[in-house]
Amino acid sequence: MAQTHFDQFLQEATYRDHEPGNNLGRDSLYGLYTSWCCVSGKEPQAEHVFWAAMRQRHSAGEFLHLKKCPAAADYILASYPALV
Template structure:
């Protein structure tokens, strides 16, 4: 089998755990893929093509509360760190009543090493 961009992404960024029903939803998995592409200076494919490529790799999603979830998948590696750091909001208070979302930067959090 030839090594495709998606198979490389999966081997770099995803670990499989058959013993769990938890997993990654499609939006998280695609966001992780986008982070992997940015870090590797690769051109990402559209989300519809990504979904098809996952199926060709043998991954099947199940519906969970209206979301496609890929059971047993967990994210790892540099792309996972990048995805989490750039997608999780930090809440701060400006007037003791209204929270404001700010973007995380690598300089604003301790090293993950």
């Protein structure tokens, strides 16, 4: 299976863990994805397309966590403008 930009997003901006602490919720994960698209120069897909792709790639019992990366910084600053 060829790597899609969804696979690239997961590899560059997230890591998987079986521990639930500080995992990304739905809104945060999609927000991180849109920030990653902006930073990477990719066109973000519609939310329903994103979630269909995540269902194919995400195993039950695994939690996604935020990696330290440019997309994470962009997402945090966009989510909390008072930090700027």
